[in-house]
Amino acid sequence: MITRLLVANRGEIARRVLRTCRELGIETVVVHSDADAEMPFVQEADAAVHLRGNSPAETYLRADLVLEAARRTGVDAIHPGYGFLSENADFARAVTEAGLTWVGPAPESIVSMGSKIESKKLMAAAGVPVLANLTVETATQDDLPLLVKASAGGGGRGMRIVRTLAELPGEIETARAEAESAFGDGTVFVEPYIAHSRHVEVQVVGDRFGEVVVLGERDCSIQRRHQKVVEEAPAPNIDAAVVAAMHEAARSAAKAIDYLGAGTVEFLYDPDRERFFFLEMNTRLQVEHPVTEAILDVDLVALQLSVAEGGAVPSAAEPAGHAIEVRLYAEDPAQDWQPQSGHLTSFGIPGATTFARSPRAGIRVDSGFAAGNDVSTHYDAMLAKVIAWAPTRTEAARMLAGALRRARLHGVVTNRDMLVAALTNEAFLAGEVSTDFFDRQPGVQAAGLAEPDVTTLFAAAVLRAEHVAAVRKVQQRIPTGWRNVVSQPQRTTFAVGEQEHVVEWLAGRNGPVPASADTDIEVLESSPYAAQLRAGGISTTFHGVVTDDHVHVDGPMGSLSLRVVPRFVDPADQVAEGSLLAPMPGSVVAVHAALGDTVAEGQPIVVMEAMKMQHTVSAPYAGTVTELPAHTGDQVEAGAVLAVVEPTESQSTSQGADA
Structure with a gap:
C-alpha cells in the first residue's frame, strides 16, 4: 500500500493528483522551483521541497533532485503527473531501483513509445494502421501538404505544416531547433498531412495480469498551433463500427507493449473516408482525462494508484451523458495565439467546483493558479481546464459557455472569448469538428468585445473614480469628482488596443453622472468594486477590478480590460x-x-x-x-x-x- 507519495510535477497537474491522494488518505509531498514557491499546489501538499535547478524551466527535469527530495521526505511512491519526467524511462528505472513504487508504465513500455518513428514501426507490426514516413528525398508533389513532427515530444512543439517542397528543408531545421529546446531531442520526421481530419484518442488502463480495459474515446480535434483547446467525450458523429475498431486497435497497441497503468492511444481520423491512423501513444495520464472521468464516473488517478499497488483493472463502465473540456490559456488569439504573462488580478468562475470528484453536479475547474499569482514565461500558458457534464452535448456546450461568460479573469489576456465563440458556433454544435476548425470558422478566433458600448465605458469611469477617491490620502470627505467651479467636465480616457475612448462626467449626488444630457445613464449605487447603473430604464450591475493603469469590467456583454490613458506621457x-x-x-x-x-x-x-x-x-x-x-x-x-x-x-x- 502507498502511504506517502511524491508528485514530480507542478501546477494543475500536481493539484489533481493531490486531490485523489487526500480522498484515499495518502500523505503527499511536492517539489517546486523558485518561480513556483507561492503557487497553490505548494500550499496544499503535506510537505514541499524547494528544488534549486539552473533555471525554473529546467528544475522539474532534474531527476537527481527529485530523487533526493524523495529520499529526504521518506516517500514510498512517485507519481510523475503528465509532462516533464512522466515519459522518461531512465527516471522510471531510477525510481524503482531506489526501492520506490513508480506510478506509471514499465520503463520498457515508455521506451517503445518514446520515439514516434519507432513506435509507428511497432504498431504497424501489431496490425494498427499508420501513416507513411517521408523524407526530403522521397516526398513528392503528390504527397503535399506535409507535416514535420518532433519524434520525442508533442503539444505542437517541433511541428510544422509544409505546403511546398521548397519549404521542407527550412521547416525541418526550424522544427529541429524547437524540438531540441522543448524536449532535448531534435529528431523530427515527415508524414502526409490530412488537413480536414479529426484527432481522436482512446483511454486505456492495463494491469499486472495482462488485462487492458478500454475506457472510451475522446475527440480532441479543435486545436491551435497543433495544441488542443477543446476536448469532449464521447467523440461526436463517428460511426459506431469505426469507434469499435479504434477501441480494439488501442487495446492491441497496449497489449503489444505489455502496458501497465493509464495511457492514451491517439489516432488521426479521416472523416471523408472513415479511416484512422495511429499517431502516438502517451504513456501517462492526459490533460483531457476529466471528460472521460465525467461520462464514466471514474477516478483515473485512483485507478493509476490501484494498479501501481498491484490491483486489477475494473470492467469498463457504461458511459452516460456528454462532457466537454476547454483549456483556458493566457494568450491572445487575435495575435496568432501569442502567449501572455503577468499578474492575475482576479481569477474565478462563480458556482464552479475546483477539482470535483465528478462534474455532474455542475462545472468543474482544474487550475494551477489563484488570484494574485503571476503567470510566468517559464512554463506552459494554460491557466485552467473548465469541464461541464450534461445529459446531452448541446446542454454541456451551453452550460460551459455560460460558465466562461461569468468568469472573472483579469490581469492577462486570455482566450476566454474565443472559447465561448467556439462553444456557441453552429458548426461546433452540429458536431462538425476538425483539426482545421479555426481555418474553417475564422470568426471564432477573432471573437471578443471589439467596440465597448457607452454604458460599459461609463461604468469603467465610475469604478475608476470611486477607486481614486478611496485610495487618496487627502480631502477624503470631498465628493468624487467635485469641483468648486464647474468650467468643464472630468475626462477619463481609456484605450482598447489602439482605439481610445473618452468618457466625460460630472460629480453627482450618488457618484459620477454623464456630462451630456443626451446620455440616458443614471448611477444607482457605486463603489470601487461594483457600479449599478440604469440605462434606458434597464438596471445592470457591473463588477470591476481597478489597478494603477487598468480598469477590468465584468458586465452583461462580457469582460473588458480598459487601459487608462495618462494625461501626460513621460x-x-x-x-x-x-x-x-x-x-x-x-x-x-x-x-x-x-x-x-x-x-x-x-x-x-x-x-x-x-x-x-x-x-x-x-x-x-x-x-x-x-x-x-x-x-x-x-x-x-x-x-x-x-x-x-x-x-x-x-x-x-x-x-x-x-x-
Missing part, C-alpha cells in the same frame, strides 16, 4: 518610429539582420523564445535597420526595443499619402 516611455518591440518577456534565440542592413517588408529580424514556443519578429515594412540592441542570448522584458527599422523613402511617402 518622454522616457516613448520609442522611436519603426521600433520592433518584444511582444512578451523571453530570450532572444536568433538575430537575422545586422546594423545597416536593407530589409524587405515581413523579413524576419529577431526570433524570441517564451513559454517553450518560438516567435518571429519581422520588419513592418521595407527599410534599413538603424538600431539593433538585441543580441542572441539576451533576456528581454515585454516592450523592450529589439530593433529599429527606418522605412525607405518610397515607403515613407506612401505612409504620408495614406495618412
Whole structure:
C-alpha cells in the first residue's frame, strides 16, 4: 500500500493528483522551483521541497533532485503527473531501483513509445494502421501538404505544416531547433498531412495480469498551433463500427507493449473516408482525462494508484451523458495565439467546483493558479481546464459557455472569448469538428468585445473614480469628482488596443453622472468594486477590478480590460518610429539582420523564445535597420526595443499619402 507519495510535477497537474491522494488518505509531498514557491499546489501538499535547478524551466527535469527530495521526505511512491519526467524511462528505472513504487508504465513500455518513428514501426507490426514516413528525398508533389513532427515530444512543439517542397528543408531545421529546446531531442520526421481530419484518442488502463480495459474515446480535434483547446467525450458523429475498431486497435497497441497503468492511444481520423491512423501513444495520464472521468464516473488517478499497488483493472463502465473540456490559456488569439504573462488580478468562475470528484453536479475547474499569482514565461500558458457534464452535448456546450461568460479573469489576456465563440458556433454544435476548425470558422478566433458600448465605458469611469477617491490620502470627505467651479467636465480616457475612448462626467449626488444630457445613464449605487447603473430604464450591475493603469469590467456583454490613458506621457516611455518591440518577456534565440542592413517588408529580424514556443519578429515594412540592441542570448522584458527599422523613402511617402 502507498502511504506517502511524491508528485514530480507542478501546477494543475500536481493539484489533481493531490486531490485523489487526500480522498484515499495518502500523505503527499511536492517539489517546486523558485518561480513556483507561492503557487497553490505548494500550499496544499503535506510537505514541499524547494528544488534549486539552473533555471525554473529546467528544475522539474532534474531527476537527481527529485530523487533526493524523495529520499529526504521518506516517500514510498512517485507519481510523475503528465509532462516533464512522466515519459522518461531512465527516471522510471531510477525510481524503482531506489526501492520506490513508480506510478506509471514499465520503463520498457515508455521506451517503445518514446520515439514516434519507432513506435509507428511497432504498431504497424501489431496490425494498427499508420501513416507513411517521408523524407526530403522521397516526398513528392503528390504527397503535399506535409507535416514535420518532433519524434520525442508533442503539444505542437517541433511541428510544422509544409505546403511546398521548397519549404521542407527550412521547416525541418526550424522544427529541429524547437524540438531540441522543448524536449532535448531534435529528431523530427515527415508524414502526409490530412488537413480536414479529426484527432481522436482512446483511454486505456492495463494491469499486472495482462488485462487492458478500454475506457472510451475522446475527440480532441479543435486545436491551435497543433495544441488542443477543446476536448469532449464521447467523440461526436463517428460511426459506431469505426469507434469499435479504434477501441480494439488501442487495446492491441497496449497489449503489444505489455502496458501497465493509464495511457492514451491517439489516432488521426479521416472523416471523408472513415479511416484512422495511429499517431502516438502517451504513456501517462492526459490533460483531457476529466471528460472521460465525467461520462464514466471514474477516478483515473485512483485507478493509476490501484494498479501501481498491484490491483486489477475494473470492467469498463457504461458511459452516460456528454462532457466537454476547454483549456483556458493566457494568450491572445487575435495575435496568432501569442502567449501572455503577468499578474492575475482576479481569477474565478462563480458556482464552479475546483477539482470535483465528478462534474455532474455542475462545472468543474482544474487550475494551477489563484488570484494574485503571476503567470510566468517559464512554463506552459494554460491557466485552467473548465469541464461541464450534461445529459446531452448541446446542454454541456451551453452550460460551459455560460460558465466562461461569468468568469472573472483579469490581469492577462486570455482566450476566454474565443472559447465561448467556439462553444456557441453552429458548426461546433452540429458536431462538425476538425483539426482545421479555426481555418474553417475564422470568426471564432477573432471573437471578443471589439467596440465597448457607452454604458460599459461609463461604468469603467465610475469604478475608476470611486477607486481614486478611496485610495487618496487627502480631502477624503470631498465628493468624487467635485469641483468648486464647474468650467468643464472630468475626462477619463481609456484605450482598447489602439482605439481610445473618452468618457466625460460630472460629480453627482450618488457618484459620477454623464456630462451630456443626451446620455440616458443614471448611477444607482457605486463603489470601487461594483457600479449599478440604469440605462434606458434597464438596471445592470457591473463588477470591476481597478489597478494603477487598468480598469477590468465584468458586465452583461462580457469582460473588458480598459487601459487608462495618462494625461501626460513621460518622454522616457516613448520609442522611436519603426521600433520592433518584444511582444512578451523571453530570450532572444536568433538575430537575422545586422546594423545597416536593407530589409524587405515581413523579413524576419529577431526570433524570441517564451513559454517553450518560438516567435518571429519581422520588419513592418521595407527599410534599413538603424538600431539593433538585441543580441542572441539576451533576456528581454515585454516592450523592450529589439530593433529599429527606418522605412525607405518610397515607403515613407506612401505612409504620408495614406495618412
